[in-house]
Each structure stands twice: as C-alpha cells, then as structure tokens.
Amino acid sequence: MRAYNSGRILARKDVCRRIVDLYGTEWMVIHRARYHALLLDEATRLGVDIHPGCEVQDVEVRPDSTVVRLHDGRTFAGHVVIGADGLWSQMRRSAWQDHTEPSETGDLAYRGTFSADQLKDMRDEGVDELLEASDVQVWMGPGKHVVFYPLNGGTQYNLVLLRPDNLPPNTRTGVGSLDEMRQTFEGWDPRLTRMIAQLDTALKWKLCHCEELETWVKGSIALLGDACHPTLPYQAQGAAMAVEDGLVLGVLLGRLQQSPELTQDGTKQQALNQVLALYERLRKARTTINVQGALNMRDFFHLGDGEEQVWRDGIMREYNESGAWPEGCRWNWGDVGYERSLLGFDLVVDAGGQFDRWREGREA
Incomplete structure (x- = not known):
C-alpha cells in the first residue's frame, strides 16, 4: 500500500493503515505536515528518543563510535549516524569536504492552499469541474507551469505556480507582488486565473539544486534524501x-x-x-x-x-x-x-x- 502527498511519499504499512483510517481508501493524498505528524507519532510509539531544536556543528568518526557535536555543546554518540538534513545539509558540509554547495536553477515557485469550501464559495462552474475531477491538473507554458491537486481527502487543494526566478542572488525566499504573480499567468485558462486571483499572499521560493555526491557513506556515517541526491520537484x-x-x-x-x-x-x-x-x-x-x-x-x-x-x-x-x-x-x-x-x-x-x-x- 502507498500513501501519497505532493511528493508521492511511500509510507510504512502501519502508517498507511492510519492514513486509511483517517481518510478512507478513496483519497490517497495527504498534506506533508499531516504525514510528518503521523511519522512522528509512530516513531514515538516505537520508543525513539527525539530531541527537537538540535543544530549540528560537526561530526567525528572514532574507532568505536561516531560523535555528533551540537552548537549548544551537547554531544551524541552512536554506531551509525544518518544525515537526513536536506539540500543545505550541515552533515554533508561537516563530513564531506569536497561537497558542492547548492546553486540556483533559474526557477522559483509560488504556493497557495485553499480549503474546498473556499473554492466552492467562488460559485464558479469551471472551478467546480476541477474539484469534481479530484485529480492532478497541470497547466504548461513557455518557461513555467502550474499544478493543482487535492489534499486531505479533498478538504483542501494545493496550487503550485512555477515561473522564472527573479529573486536577488543568494536569496532563498522573498515576499512577491500579488499583481506580478497574477500577471505571470495572465491569458492562461480562465479557471486557473480566477483561482490565482483568490490568493492573498505571493511568497516566492527559489528552487536550488546541487550535484549528487559521488559517495553517500563515510565509514559509519550515511546521508539520505536531498542531503546526498537532491532532486527538483x-x-x-x-x-x-x-x-x-x-x-x-x-x-x-x-x-x-x-x-x-x-x-x-x-x-x-x-x-x-x-x-x-x-x-x-x-x-x-x-x-x-x-x-x-x-x-x-x-x-x-x-x-x-x-x-x-x-x-x-x-x-x-x-x-x-x-x-x-x-x-x-x-x-x-x-x-x-x-x-x-x-x-x-x-x-x-x-x-x-x-x-x-x-x-x-x-x-x-
């Protein structure tokens, strides 16, 4: 069994069962935050000792263990250390001296989430057709595209708008202009532009990327996910x-x-x-x-x-x-x-x- 979010996440069977209990089998799309919460609950149930708010300073491999040192001075030792800290991985920086820093791709994303009621309240026949389809809708154009899909059993909908990046260099996010966001897709499908007009924020997310590491493992240290093989969305x-x-x-x-x-x-x-x-x-x-x-x-x-x-x-x-x-x-x-x-x-x-x-x- 699979559970999907916008990243089509493959879940453990016991977590999947909980998702099905929450949403039924008809809907297999879950908001990422809800999925994180399910994983956290399952880890806690299994007895995982979780320490939130930890910022890694460096990691040291010793003959009998690997030691992670935090910025607050605490240390943790283990036979295996996994760096799952994403594209901007501090674990990669600390243990892989030849690592490549992320670079800008030339694209950025706007993101917006609607409740189903919010979209239904538009009383827009075209938008209602998209809701009834309950699947992934994609609009494509030169240098940009838009994806629209249901979340959480169809109670929410996510809208992701990709366009050329115009944020300043070395800036990961920034507050954009609502007018600019709407003008970017002016002349596209009227159903889409009417939904975009409902958005009240235009936060920009710069898309960055770096080359996959030649090796993800150094002795008892291993990286996973975007820390070692980052992928674009x-x-x-x-x-x-x-x-x-x-x-x-x-x-x-x-x-x-x-x-x-x-x-x-x-x-x-x-x-x-x-x-x-x-x-x-x-x-x-x-x-x-x-x-x-x-x-x-x-x-x-x-x-x-x-x-x-x-x-x-x-x-x-x-x-x-x-x-x-x-x-x-x-x-x-x-x-x-x-x-x-x-x-x-x-x-x-x-x-x-x-x-x-x-x-x-x-x-x-």
Missing part, C-alpha cells in the same frame, strides 16, 4: 526518494540487528559499515534515474512555442482521445514502463534479498 518524487532511502536503511539495519552471529568477535562496526555501503549500492542507480527524470519533466513542462511544443501537445491530445500513450514516447510522463518502475518497485523485498546475498558472501 518537477516529477514530485523528491520526498518519496528520501523515504525510500530510510526504508532501505531500516530493512538492512534491522536485518543485521536480527543476525547477532554477524557481529560477534568485535566485528560489529565493520558489519555496520558494510551494510551502509550496501545501502548506497542499492539506492544510487534508482535515485540517479529519478534526478534525471525530474530534469526531463522540467523540459516537458516548460517547452517554448515551436515544433517540439506542437508535438508534445499532439501526443497529450492523442492520450486524451485514446487513453493510451503512443509507443516509444521519450517523455517520462508517457513512458508506462518508467512509471511502473518508479512507483511499483518493491523496496522491502529487494532490500531483504540483497541483505541475504551479502550475508551469504560474508559467511562463505
């Missing part, structure tokens, strides 16, 4: 890839914990380091494909007027009429095999099988 898979990383790590480390014979005679740290290296091998190709897929989708969404744009619109029209993509579509959106591989891969089975092969090789 055009394929809506960045959060999903991070959760997949965590799932694979959990399977591998859990299986190792259930195999005490592999960590006898003072070999525990060695086995842990090998399992972290296995995690990287299992994840690297899949996340690289996803990063490139997001770039492919950016091109697909933002084509300028011309032959390619006419061809793209033609295949989308063909899909709408026939319900099937043409053979050999080079765009990810139209590649059924690509989509099945992305969304239908069984990570638990694969990670468990790979662990068994690693264990057999170690015991041989």
Whole structure:
C-alpha cells in the first residue's frame, strides 16, 4: 500500500493503515505536515528518543563510535549516524569536504492552499469541474507551469505556480507582488486565473539544486534524501526518494540487528559499515534515474512555442482521445514502463534479498 502527498511519499504499512483510517481508501493524498505528524507519532510509539531544536556543528568518526557535536555543546554518540538534513545539509558540509554547495536553477515557485469550501464559495462552474475531477491538473507554458491537486481527502487543494526566478542572488525566499504573480499567468485558462486571483499572499521560493555526491557513506556515517541526491520537484518524487532511502536503511539495519552471529568477535562496526555501503549500492542507480527524470519533466513542462511544443501537445491530445500513450514516447510522463518502475518497485523485498546475498558472501 502507498500513501501519497505532493511528493508521492511511500509510507510504512502501519502508517498507511492510519492514513486509511483517517481518510478512507478513496483519497490517497495527504498534506506533508499531516504525514510528518503521523511519522512522528509512530516513531514515538516505537520508543525513539527525539530531541527537537538540535543544530549540528560537526561530526567525528572514532574507532568505536561516531560523535555528533551540537552548537549548544551537547554531544551524541552512536554506531551509525544518518544525515537526513536536506539540500543545505550541515552533515554533508561537516563530513564531506569536497561537497558542492547548492546553486540556483533559474526557477522559483509560488504556493497557495485553499480549503474546498473556499473554492466552492467562488460559485464558479469551471472551478467546480476541477474539484469534481479530484485529480492532478497541470497547466504548461513557455518557461513555467502550474499544478493543482487535492489534499486531505479533498478538504483542501494545493496550487503550485512555477515561473522564472527573479529573486536577488543568494536569496532563498522573498515576499512577491500579488499583481506580478497574477500577471505571470495572465491569458492562461480562465479557471486557473480566477483561482490565482483568490490568493492573498505571493511568497516566492527559489528552487536550488546541487550535484549528487559521488559517495553517500563515510565509514559509519550515511546521508539520505536531498542531503546526498537532491532532486527538483518537477516529477514530485523528491520526498518519496528520501523515504525510500530510510526504508532501505531500516530493512538492512534491522536485518543485521536480527543476525547477532554477524557481529560477534568485535566485528560489529565493520558489519555496520558494510551494510551502509550496501545501502548506497542499492539506492544510487534508482535515485540517479529519478534526478534525471525530474530534469526531463522540467523540459516537458516548460517547452517554448515551436515544433517540439506542437508535438508534445499532439501526443497529450492523442492520450486524451485514446487513453493510451503512443509507443516509444521519450517523455517520462508517457513512458508506462518508467512509471511502473518508479512507483511499483518493491523496496522491502529487494532490500531483504540483497541483505541475504551479502550475508551469504560474508559467511562463505
């Protein structure tokens, strides 16, 4: 079972069951904040010791443990340390001296969330049609696009507007002009422009990116998610890839914990380091494909007027009429095999099988 938010997050089965209890099986889209709360509740239930408000200063690998030092002077030691601190990762800066700092992509996003009642109160027949469709709607244009989709069982709707970046350099966010935001999409679908006119804030989010790290693991330290393989949002898979990383790590480390014979005679740290290296091998190709897929989708969404744009619109029209993509579509959106591989891969089975092969090789 899967649970999806705007990043199509793959959830643990027990968390999924709670989502279904909340929203039923008809709606499989959940607000990211609600999903975070569910994960936090589950971690707390399992006995995870959580320390909020911690800011990492540096990390030190010692023979018998890895020590994380915080800015307030506290230290935490563990056999394994995972850096899951995003695109601007302090863990990456501390332990990877050759890391690349994020750079600006040339795009920014406006974001707005509506309640369903707010949109219904517009008494707009065209907007009501979008609500009744209860699916993802995408508008595309030269250098920009808009995505609209339901959240939380259709009680909320999210509107994300992508356009060329005009924030000052080295600025991550900024308050924009409502007039500028509306003018950016002037002349587009009237249903869309009428919804944009309902927004009362125009906060801009600059989209930044950096190259995937050559290696995500250094001894007993491992990175996951945007800390090591950042992806842009055009394929809506960045959060999903991070959760997949965590799932694979959990399977591998859990299986190792259930195999005490592999960590006898003072070999525990060695086995842990090998399992972290296995995690990287299992994840690297899949996340690289996803990063490139997001770039492919950016091109697909933002084509300028011309032959390619006419061809793209033609295949989308063909899909709408026939319900099937043409053979050999080079765009990810139209590649059924690509989509099945992305969304239908069984990570638990694969990670468990790979662990068994690693264990057999170690015991041989």
